[in-house]
Amino acid sequence: MLLIFLLHLPKPYFLDAFKFLDFSFLDILDIALVAILLYYVYKLIRGTAAINIFLGIAIVYLIWKLTVALKMELLSDILGKFLGGGFIALIIVFQQEIRKFLLMVGSTNFTTKKGFLKRFKLLSNMRKNDDFISTDVDSIIDACEEMASTKTGALIIIQRNNNLDLVKQTGDKMNAEINKALFTSIFYKNSPLHDGALIIEDNFITATRVILPVEKDIIIPARFGLRHRAALGITMRSDALALAVSEETGQISYIKDGEFILYKDINHLKDLIKEDLD
Numbered sequence: 001m002l003l004i005f006l007l008h009l010p011k012p013y014f015l016d017a018f019k020f021l022d023f024s025f026l027d028i029l030d031i032a033l034v035a036i037l038l039y040y041v042y043k044l045i046r047g048t049a050a051i052n053i054f055l056g057i058a059i060v061y062l063i064w065k066l067t068v069a070l071k072m073e074l075l076s077d078i079l080g081k082f083l084g085g086g087f088i089a090l091i092i093v094f095q096q097e098i099r100k101f102l103l104m105v106g107s108t109n110f111t112t113k114k115g116f117l118k119r120f121k122l123l124s125n126m127r128k129n130d131d132f133i134s135t136d137v138d139s140i141i142d143a144c145e146e147m148a149s150t151k152t153g154a155l156i157i158i159q160r161n162n163n164l165d166l167v168k169q170t171g172d173k174m175n176a177e178i179n180k181a182l183f184t185s186i187f188y189k190n191s192p193l194h195d196g197a198l199i200i201e202d203n204f205i206t207a208t209r210v211i212l213p214v215e216k217d218i219i220i221p222a223r224f225g226l227r228h229r230a231a232l233g234i235t236m237r238s239d240a241l242a243l244a245v246s247e248e249t250g251q252i253s254y255i256k257d258g259e260f261i262l263y264k265d266i267n268h269l270k271d272l273i274k275e276d277l278d
């Protein structure tokens with residue numbers, strides 16, 4: 001009905017009604033970039049107290065925009081000044097998050113073999129010829145299963161696009177191809193290398209005894225201690241994947257983007273990780 005009514009309106013009215021839809025490619029790009037920015041901000045502050053501050057600011061901003069559109073001069077003036085002056089306050093309040101964000105952007109390795117370039121189908125032929133060896137997920141999970149059965153604690157971080165060099169510096173360098181026995185001997189309780197996290201890049205263990213940033217602000221069940229908080233910390237600050245084997249319960253946790261990922265059984269876990277690494 002509405003469409004018929006609009007079609008019968010004199011042409012200028014009809015066009016006027018849809019004037020707001022007249023946007024260019026740059027507007028689409030603008031919206032897409034704001035959406036990406038908001039997604040990254042959300043990813044950084046999800047689960048922390050900062051999310052409430054962020055939502056509060058977003059609501060005040062929307063009200064301000066509404067008051068401007070409705071020409072409510074006094075209120076829009078007050079809210080505008082509040083938002084304008086609050087910019088510096090925002091930088092102070094979100095100091096940590098801004099730091100994390102810049103670190104995340106700066107450490108993204110767009111040229112890794114598993115990274116950005118791979119997304120382009122045109123370059124798929126190049127991939128066939130390069131020396132990239134995919135991560136042996138089966139060996140990692142088989143090792144986790146064995147460690148879980150003996151209640152051997154472990155923390156394994158799999159690097160994806162974000163470079164983990166900064167955290168790697170806190171541990172010992174290694175360059176060993178993945179195999180099941182290596183994991184179990186590294187995390188064996190009396191091994192000098194068992195403490196801290198292990199980093200995997202492609203199909204290699206590249207660091208052991210790594211100390212990761214611990215996520216203190218997030219609320220998780222009391223049975224999870226520092227190992228799991230460290231896994232949450234690194235996956236919130238980067239796109240790495242984490243596997244934690246609990247020394248207390250023998251449970252294997254899979255952590256991604258600062259969240260525990262649920263899985264049905266060990267084969268499902270393998271599939272999930274393979275998918276996330278693809």
Ligand SMILES: Nc1ncnc2c1ncn2[C@@H]1O[C@H](COP(=O)(O)OP(=O)(O)OP(=O)(O)O)[C@@H](O)[C@H]1O
Nearest residue numbers: 153195196197211212225226227228230246247248
């Ligand atoms: N910041 C960190 N970075 C890397 N590894 C850590 C960090 N904090 C703790 N760990 C590792 O986790 C181990 C156990 O810590 P904790 O007992 O607090 O963890 P948990 O989450 O309760 O795990 P579990 O269920 O195995 O006890 C430590 O011995 C250490 O190897």
